[in-house]
Amino acid sequence: MEEKVIEENKQGTSLVQDQIEGNQKKLFIESYGCQMNFSDSEIVASILSEQGYNTTQNLEEADLVLVNTCSIRDKAEQTVRKRLQEYNAIKKINPSMKVGVLGCMAERLKEKFLDEEKIVDMVVGPDAYKDIPNLLKEVEEGRDAINVILSKEETYGDIQPVRLSSNGVSAFVSITRGCDNMCTFCVVPFTRGRERSREPESIIQEIQDLWDKGFKEVTLLGQNVDSYLWYGGGLKKDFEKASEMQKATAVDFAQLLDRCATTFPKMRFRFSTSNPQDMHLEVIEVMAKHHNICKYIHLPVQSGSTRILKEMNRQHTREEYMTLVDNIYRIIPDISLSQDMIAGFPTETEEDHQDTLSLMEHCKYDFGFMFAYSERPGTLAARKMEDDVPEAVKKRRLNEIIDLQQKMALERTKRFVGQVVEVLVEKDSKRSNLHWSGRNSQNIVVVFPKENYKPGDFVNVKITDCTAATLIGEAVGYSEIMN
CATH class of the missing domain: 3.30.750.210 (Transcription Regulator spoIIAA)
Incomplete structure (x- = not known):
């Protein structure tokens, strides 16, 4: 599995969905971590709407508060802990409010949450969401409720997620x-x-x-x-x-x-x-x-050194990865690639780090998600490897990776200037409500003046300028796909 893409601006957003008439109870649910968690929250909201719950964004009025958690990075766990303390303060005012932890952190810290810290009423792992109605009955009868059994079958294929926010x-x-x-x-x-x-x-x-x-x-x-x-x-x-x-x-x-x-x-x-x-x-x-x-693939690599890839138990070498990338460019020359990269993995030497930089130059990524290594409890690395690269060295290596990525991103984005690209209009531009924002096929954000277009339209946009992360242009008409 890859370090999933964690969108900082989405962290901790609470879900909102259409209110169903007749539902009396209020659910406040917020999500942290990767897109998978946000997707899972929609499944949970769907299951609970059948149980008489409508979502609310007002924490004070909630009958049930759920936080969908992530175990990828320590920062996410710390944030969730702080949030649980805030919920507890509200519980003192509203003692009937129930608090539950869902997702990856639930699986990892089940006993701690219920027994040691006594800050939650129920703990539900990623495969047990259908069991929430039963767990709620347990809670209502005054018992702690826990189900973190990992399933071999559960795919939630039969639940139509409620599309939230x-x-x-x-x-x-x-x-x-x-x-x-x-x-x-x-x-x-x-x-x-x-x-x-x-x-x-x-x-x-x-x-x-x-x-x-x-x-x-x-x-x-x-x-x-x-x-x-x-x-x-x-x-x-x-x-x-x-x-x-x-x-x-x-x-x-x-x-x-x-x-x-x-x-x-x-x-x-x-x-x-x-x-x-x-x-x-x-x-x-x-x-x-x-x-x-x-024409975009997120293709995490984590390191450019075959020796480190082996330590990470990645099932490919530097050479195999580069050959794959060469073949991708051969078949789809105008594709965009993005990476995940970890700087300062245990035993990483300066030579390994240089291997990472040279691999990046070879692969010409459009963007990336780059982190300094931090030990995650429960992983093989935490159990078996000493975190032996000094913080200062990790930081410097990470900065070198980020600097190279930013330089490449600008080069890669510039290739679209002068071209006409197809954009799916998604929303107002962050900077101006007179412009639309959408992405081209290569997943690069494009902004252009609104004119008479609307969200959901596929528009051909002539690119006139760019920054490292955004293309700027003018609409020239609807694209083929609209016909």
């Missing part, structure tokens, strides 16, 4: 849960369990529902989408035990992506996150074939 244009659809890659720095296999894929029909149905509601773009989501494999249910690792018939009719990620793009030709598709060792060229060929599959 969405822009109405782009949505996320989960296609896999869990992860089988035991990267030594990552806690996800322990908090989200083994990898399993969701039934293709239920994915297509959910996209159909989004299309009917006017959505124009879907991101297929998973800890590791490339290893998507449906053969009638069951864990990815058990595929070798499948029958000949199951093997012959199995659906892999390239086939799923092809089916999505063919079934919904007027809708745009993205996917995240990819894992280099599971990324097959068939996927790239499907991307090249369909105009409506965005």
Whole structure:
């Protein structure tokens, strides 16, 4: 699993959805961490709306407060702890309010939250959301409620998520849960369990529902989408035990992506996150074939040194990764790539760090998510490796990685100046409500004057200028996909 993309400006946002008449109880739910957690909160809100709960943004009036947590970074855990203390202060005023912790941190700190700190009433792991109604009954009868059992089957394929705080244009659809890659720095296999894929029909149905509601773009989501494999249910690792018939009719990620793009030709598709060792060229060929599959891949690498990659238990070498990138550029020359990078992993030398910088120059990433290594409790690295790179060295190496990335980002963005790009209008520009903001196929933000266009339109925009992260231009008309 990759360090999932954590969007800082979304952290801690509370969900809002349409109020259902007759629902008397109030739910306050806020999310931290990766997109998977935000997606899971929508599933939870959907389950609870059946139980008579409407969402509220007013913490004081809530009957039930849930916080969906993340274990990837220490900072996220500290923030959640602070929030739990704030909830407790409100509990003193409103003693009937119940507090629950969901998600990855719940799995990791179950006893601590309930027994030692006594700050929550229920703890629910990522596979147990359907059990929330039963857990609430336990809580109402005065017992602590906990379910962090990791499932081998749960994919929530049968629950239509309630789309929360969405822009109405782009949505996320989960296609896999869990992860089988035991990267030594990552806690996800322990908090989200083994990898399993969701039934293709239920994915297509959910996209159909989004299309009917006017959505124009879907991101297929998973800890590791490339290893998507449906053969009638069951864990990815058990595929070798499948029958000949199951093997012959199995659906892999390239086939799923092809089916999505063919079934919904007027809708745009993205996917995240990819894992280099599971990324097959068939996927790239499907991307090249369909105009409506965005030409962008988030392809985390974590380090440019083969020795460090081995320490991280990544299943690829520096050379294999670079060959993959060369093949991607060969098949789709105008693609954008982004990276995840960890600076200062245990035992990293100056030479390893230089390997990372030279790999970055080779791959020419458009953007990246870069972190200094910090030990995560429960991971293999925390158990087996000494965190031996001094903080000051980590910081310097991280800054060198960020500086190089910013320099490359500007170069990469400049290539669009003078070109006409297709943009899906999403929302007002951050800087000016006279401009629209959307993204091109390569996932770069484009801003242009509004004129008579509206969110959900696909517009051709002639690019006249850029910064490292944004393209600036003027609309020249609707794009082909609108016809």
